[in-house]
Amino acid sequence: MSWHHISDLIFYNDENNNIKPPPKPRKPYRSKYKSDKQYNERVVEWQAHLPHDADVQLKGNSMTQQYYTERLFPLYIKEIQRQRIYYNRDGIL
Secondary structure, eight states: OOGGGOOOOOOOOOSOOOOOOOOOOOOOOOOTTSOHHHHHHHHHHHHHTSOOOOOOOOOTTOOOHHHIIIIIHHHHHHHHHHHHHHHHHTTOO
């Protein structure tokens, strides 16, 4: 490949930098067939298995999957298709 086929540089800015942590598991429901002691034991067990709050910090060079699939991936597909047409036309492939 020569310098004539190098594409332009594309810089991105992901406007949707609002990454949300996964939802926490639901609190156990109170059954009328179990005692208060059994329910409280289940609540304590549930609280022990809760994940800690994750501190999500975005770095300056991070890219989300959504941004890549919506904006950059289609550009790569178009360029690949254009190259296939170019090489097939000249009988190189």
